[in-house]
Amino acid sequence: MRIWIFFLFVMLSFVSQAQTRTYDTLPNLPEHSTKRVALFKKQPVVTGKVIMLGNSITEGGNWKKLLKDSSVINRGISGDVTFGVINRLDDIVKRKPSKVFLLIGINDLSRNTPYEVILENLFSIVAKIRAGSPKTQVYVQSILPTNETFKNLLPNFKGKESDIITVNTQLGRYGEKMNYVFIDLHTEFLDATGKMDAKYVTDGLHLNPLGYQHWVSIVQPYLK
Numbered sequence: 001m002r003i004w005i006f007f008l009f010v011m012l013s014f015v016s017q018a019q020t021r022t023y024d025t026l027p028n029l030p031e032h033s034t035k036r037v038a039l040f041k042k043q044p045v046v047t048g049k050v051i052m053l054g055n056s057i058t059e060g061g062n063w064k065k066l067l068k069d070s071s072v073i074n075r076g077i078s079g080d081v082t083f084g085v086i087n088r089l090d091d092i093v094k095r096k097p098s099k100v101f102l103l104i105g106i107n108d109l110s111r112n113t114p115y116e117v118i119l120e121n122l123f124s125i126v127a128k129i130r131a132g133s134p135k136t137q138v139y140v141q142s143i144l145p146t147n148e149t150f151k152n153l154l155p156n157f158k159g160k161e162s163d164i165i166t167v168n169t170q171l172g173r174y175g176e177k178m179n180y181v182f183i184d185l186h187t188e189f190l191d192a193t194g195k196m197d198a199k200y201v202t203d204g205l206h207l208n209p210l211g212y213q214h215w216v217s218i219v220q221p222y223l224k
Contacts (some may be wrong), residue, residue: 001217013181023060023111023112023114023117024111026081026083027077027079027080027081027083027084027107028078028079028080028081028110028111029077029078029079030079032077032078032079033077033079033080033084035060037077037088040088040091040139041091045094045095046071046073046095047096047097048096048097048098049071049072049073049095049097049098050069050071050072050097050098050100050101050223051072051073051075051095051097051099051101052072052073052074052075052076053085053092053100053101053102053103053104054073054074054075054076054077054080054081054085054102054103054104055077055079055080055081055104055106056076056077056078056079056206057103057106057109057144057207058074058075058076058078058103059074059077059078060077060078060206060212061074061076061212061215063098063147066178066212066213066216067216069223070195073095073097075088075091075092077212078103079107080107081104081107081108081111081113082104082105082108082113082117082121082122082125082202083108084122085102085121086121086124089129092129092133093117093129093133094135095133096133096135097136098135098136098137098141099136099138099222099223100126100129100137100138100139101139101141101183101219102138102139102140102141103123103143103144103166103185103223104122104165105118105122105143106143106144106146106157106160108121108159109143109160109163109164109167110154110160111156115163115167115170118167119170119171121139122167123174123178126140126178126179126180127178128212130180137181138179138180138181139180139181139182139222140171140175140180140181140182140183140184141169141180141182141183141185141219142167142171142172142184142185142187143164143165143168144186144189144196144205144207145161145164145186145189145190145194145195145199146158146160146161146164146195146196146204146205147195147196147198147201147205148195149195150198150201150203150204150205151199152204153203153205154205157204157205161195162196164172164186165186168184168186181222183218183219185218188214188218189214194198199211200214
């Protein structure tokens, strides 16, 4: 009950700062999202597993191989946003996972969704998982940095570092109160100049094989 009261207080404070919602709430790739969700619904419900939840950065990981665990469930959808994750949480909750590793938010920022709304959605995701599957340990991972020196980084992902840091700072601040574990990926992927280390990405945003290996090295201690 205390968590829900605190959650409501936080939500009201954020919503009061973001009354006008002129941004799109659909995933960036709606057709792909629809196909992925349909695929998920066809898969058998197996409980007690680790679920990786997020957007293209999560979808692109071969988690069974990366984590050396054939039971890991990949629930990444390329182009997804926090609103999309909220809409498909039933698939997560009914599986009663042992752990959920959430990484979402960069696509929201790319379409200028206010950071207050992104945080509101992230806290809502955590609260709904906790309410529907109380034994699930939720890990909220910070939004990764970007590297604007890559020519193939799409324009809508540029100039977002300040908002990325703002969201991550708040996620770190509220972890204990909202009953999730915050994992700071952002700091671990930075180079000496404060950008995403070029050796980890293909386009300034999406991870290459070395980037995924680095990610695994960070989350590995939380899998024990």
